[in-house]
Amino acid sequence: MADLNGEQHYLGLITKETTSCYRIGDPVIPDHQLDAVLESQGFWELPYFENSTKREITATVGQPAYLHCRVRNLGDRAVSWMRKRDLHILTVGAQRYTRDSRFQALHQDGSDEWTLRIFSPRLHDSGTYECQVSTEPKISQAFVLDVVVSRAQIVGNKELYVKSGSDINLTCLVLEAGEPPSFIYWYRGADVVNYSGRGGISVLTDRQTRSSQLLISCAQPHDSGNYTCSPSASDAASVMVHVLHGEQPAAMQHGKGNLNKVISPSTSSVSLSSQSSNASSLKYSLQTHSLQLIAFSCHLSLLLTWIFMLKLHNDDTDENETKRFFENISDIT
Incomplete structure (x- = not known):
């Protein structure tokens, strides 16, 4: 072993195993004292x-x-x-x-x-x-x-339609996070979701899996709004929730025999193309009803005109003429 001046030195029989360096009369140094001896004599190992x-x-x-x-x-x-x-x-x-x-x-x-x-x-x-x-x-x-950049992701589409009385179930995942988030908050609009103001709301957050689940049972129309998942040190994610009461749009219907089964994020999703198709169908239906309403108004106006003319007839109008009058009205309407 060399010292700081580059000169080679032997420490005698440092351990029982280093017999090649042993000189008669050198002390035997136990292994557990070796580091202390090296340090005391000015010898160091390289870092x-x-x-x-x-x-x-x-x-x-x-x-x-x-x-x-x-x-x-x-x-x-x-x-x-x-x-x-x-x-x-x-x-x-x-x-x-x-x-x-x-x-x-x-x-x-x-x-x-x-x-x-x-x-x-x-x-x-x-x-x-x-x-x-x-x-x-x-x-x-x-x-x-x-x-x-860590970011949140809400499972499913950007818009969710649920039927009044059903549950709102939202799952948020925190992606690209070096460490688990310190917290995950849920907002509706600009306000933190209030657990005490309304019963039936629960949040399950798991920091290790970096996920949070918001469950709102028996949703009502006033529960509609923009829901945001906001983890610590991460970009937030939002979803628009629509709670509809009464007749449901075609985008919410699923299956032949069950027109009221709402599509949830865990079962299916509402595509943009189907929304566009439903909007076109609704527009066509409104136009058809408008034309029917106009035709009915014309028929009603004509009927009132005939009734007015009938009153102008003399009392001696024969029965056959009156009968023909009402047959004409029936043909028109």
């Missing part, structure tokens, strides 16, 4: 990285990102963090060497871990970062950071 840390990190925009670097046998050498894309030194030891205050080095005395923390990371912070040790030559370990 090396511990490979148990995660090297590929996914962080969410706005949420702190942590890059953990563990260095063994560091001695009096310094650990620095460098951004690979522009070779910019971010930190040396516990000191920050960049004007960007979002970067900070974390280290506890006596610990082998040197952590780079990035407050509120942005998309352009994605890339490779190096943990470096000031040996000669310098050694480094690369970490890849991927900063993503």
